[in-house]
Amino acid sequence: MISLTSPVETRAHRWPAGLKLGALCLASTGLFMVRDIPILGAAAVAVLALYAAPGPAFLRAGLRSLRVVLPFVVVLLAWHAISGDMWMGLLITLRMVTLIALANLVTMTTGLEDMVDLVRRLTAPLRRLGLPTGVLEIAIPLVIRFTPVLVARAETLAEAWRARSRRRPGWRLILPLTLQALDDADHVGEALRARGGALGPQQQE
Secondary structure: OOOOOOOOOOHHHHOOHHHHHHHHHHHHHHHHHOOOHHHHHHHHHHHHHHHHOOOHHHHHHHHHHOHHHHHHHHHHHHHHHHHOOHHHHHHHHHHHHHHHHHHHHHHHOOOHHHHHHHHHHHOHHHHHOOOOOHHHHHHHHHHHHHHHHHHHHHHHHHHHHHHHOOOOOHHHHHHHHHHHHHHHHHHHHHHHHHOOOOOHHHHHO
């Protein structure tokens, strides 16, 4: 398993995780309040400039990780074009892409350990109330770590399909990708049970 954190060192890597997530929340709230396409377009360009600031390697890695958004962009624009409300389609698309790009930027510049420590601090009041927070503390890093793994598996399956057929794989990859994801989940579950379960030995006591 690998992390989504970029190996290209930037100044943002040294910023506290809480500060970056707080800024992300404020930016998300602001973008949802904006209903002006030129302003949203300017925000998207500003985010692109943030990706380009650390250098071309960081920019390429960021844009490559955002490719998964393209199918949703196509579907949204096509649907609103058919329904005759292209203005709303552009508004939603610009807002969605900008928000996802900002969240991805935070993930790329925040180490997994820092993210887990932040979640542990945020859930401390729940632990004082006697609520188990171990599941949440484990689920978040697992999602972050497995996302690039599943993307890489999908690309490998697509390449294997193209090597054997001229047709586009499309929906035919859903079943093998799902089976591989379930197999990985089974192995991870066994590893967690071997280490005391999702709560961990300390929280179980």
